[in-house]
Amino acid sequence: MAPPPDAPFLRACRGERGPTVPVWFMRQAGRSLPEYRELRGEGSILDAIRIPDVATEITLQPVRRYGVDAAILYSDIVTPVASIGFGVDITPGVGPVVERPFTSAADLDRLRPLDPEADLPYVLETVHNVVAELGDVPLIGFAGAPFTVASYLVEGAPTRTWTKTKALMHTDPDLWDALLDRLADQALATLRAQVGAGASAVQLFDSWAGALTPSDYERFVLPASAKVLAGLADLGVPRIHFGVATGELLGLMHQAGAEVVGVDWRVPLDTARSRLAPDVALQGNLDPALVVAGWEATAEGARDVLRRNDGHPGHVFNLGHGVLPETDPEVLEQLVALVHSEGRADGQPSLLDAGTEP
Amino acid sequence: MAPPPDAPFLRACRGERGPTVPVWFMRQAGRSLPEYRELRGEGSILDAIRIPDVATEITLQPVRRYGVDAAILYSDIVTPVASIGFGVDITPGVGPVVERPFTSAADLDRLRPLDPEADLPYVLETVHNVVAELGDVPLIGFAGAPFTVASYLVEGAPTRTWTKTKALMHTDPDLWDALLDRLADQALATLRAQVGAGASAVQLFDSWAGALTPSDYERFVLPASAKVLAGLADLGVPRIHFGVATGELLGLMHQAGAEVVGVDWRVPLDTARSRLAPDVALQGNLDPALVVAGWEATAEGARDVLRRNDGHPGHVFNLGHGVLPETDPEVLEQLVALVHSEGRADGQPSLLDAGTEP
16 A cells, blocks of 8 residues: 555655645654653653554654654664664663764674664564555655764764764774764665665655764765665665755765755755755755744744745755654644645746746 | 054954964863863852953963964853853853743843943953963953853753744744843943953854854844944954854854854855855864864864865964863864964965956
8 A cells, every 4th residue: 555656745855746845744753742642651762663553653643633744654763773782772851872882893793784674573564554554645764874873873872072973983984984884784774674664755864964064974974875875776765865954065965865855944945955956855944943932933934934945846844853842733733734725836937947948 | 561453363353464374262271271170170160260360370371382373261151141140150061050041021130231340350350461461462352142141041051952042032022132132232341341451352152043044043133243243343353253053144143243253163164255255254163073083183174174265364263163171282282383384374366356456
């Protein structure tokens, strides 16, 4: 029961005119939903992800409530490394914490190749279950990009400065490249398996890539992310590539091999487009904090995003980063309705067809 | 004993060709220096700032050690609000923490006008003492910009999402404007007093402005920062305006009334220049994490910064944010020598004189 190829979300990813502007939200499944908090209770997120019935229900909750145009798999970017026993857990209120951080070549041995069928059977079961329930709505699979996963393994805990990570890449580039190559293989394996199980698109989350200079990104990060994205090309599913504070990296993140570039709220969509070829699809980019500020701020901000997109059919509406826990779900519900009713996906001749049509 | 107007730092701020590229470092006085840690011991930074002998010595330490081209006053952006009893302290390892955060119009009464002579006599004494010791080296005074100070008062503690701050500006813009206006008056008062006591330049730190969309910055932040900067115009000292992740705000931050725009490491200097008029001076922008990674990474990164500046005389070399505590002071010492020996401030006809000379 695959969703039809003309589902609005898939059309927008391909830059094709559709009936409306599709919308979904990063972290739409999560702490902002009372039904999520009720189901999850206490305990590690990683445990919930390991129970397909729970992960399936959590993935479906926001689709039911909001009527979004895509579901996103309930999982985590550290799920693959955790599944092969690297010793990662997610501490509530803190984030991923690593028992023994990655410091030397010996730690490469702790990163054996991922076998998704054997290591992540629960993830694939969740994908199967979700796709069976979703019907016409596409499921987006995802993985953490090699850099962002590496930064967790090297730092050992969330950081604001990424000093250990940057020190490793600059002082031992061979070891860094070997680490990123293994993580690229893992991301590729899990994404291929998710698509094999029914996901209609993928998002590669390089959440913290924006901490890097463009030259460091190009030398130390892009090759591994390009390996992941190139390895998916034959599957024919849209590839979305996202990170925060990546205004200076948008061109490189597209060049890595993505049909859709995710844009955080800092970069107005028209500015983002000016840094990319006119046919690149964009995803974004309402400031998630505006949604917390209430409906008026949300509506005004959403209209500004739509105005700056100017009817370009290659637009997947989203927030500029994940839904914040303090978010009122009713505001998101109204936001979906606004995007569906006011969004234009008619295609601007000035943007799309310049030079090809009279 | 004012420093000469042709001090390299002051020339670069004015965009005038000088003998060398001047360099100083944000947070050059601080935890990376053993002599600082010895002098400070435990206790609140705000207490150390209140003792002119201690603050003077800490301000001078990096000038002696590194031979930088400017000193920066040892103080904190919450010093003014703390001095009028708003109830702010700086928790080591956390940052500014506010006893009773700003939530309503009644809290405006807790923000009476600042009288620098009465409220911050120790700061002015420190400025006097430092200037007397510095001789030819200019002292940079500083203040927190209204938005960044407001964000601390509203959030109550450091944040990564600025949800309360953004909610306040969007849901009660009048109260927000009143708050920013009071903080603008405070910043202006302290900066005028610092210049009156001998500071040769000022830096307005809007550290977290980069969390905002350009349209929110323009509506909710720029007017207050412009009030501060305009209020300094008659003093004739260079005004530097800095924040992190401000790639999309550089034009607006210049427009607010600064001769020098600080650039974080995310935006290559040549990209930053392309977003500004060719005569705007820039400050920056080596990634502070590269300095922690050691000398080779530092030298390579510094040469890239100099190359991208391409001999433009309006360049004050700095890091893209503050010196990190893990920094080895010897690497910074070498960095100053590299900038002084390899930096060109010869002025590129292609950048500066296009259209005015044949």
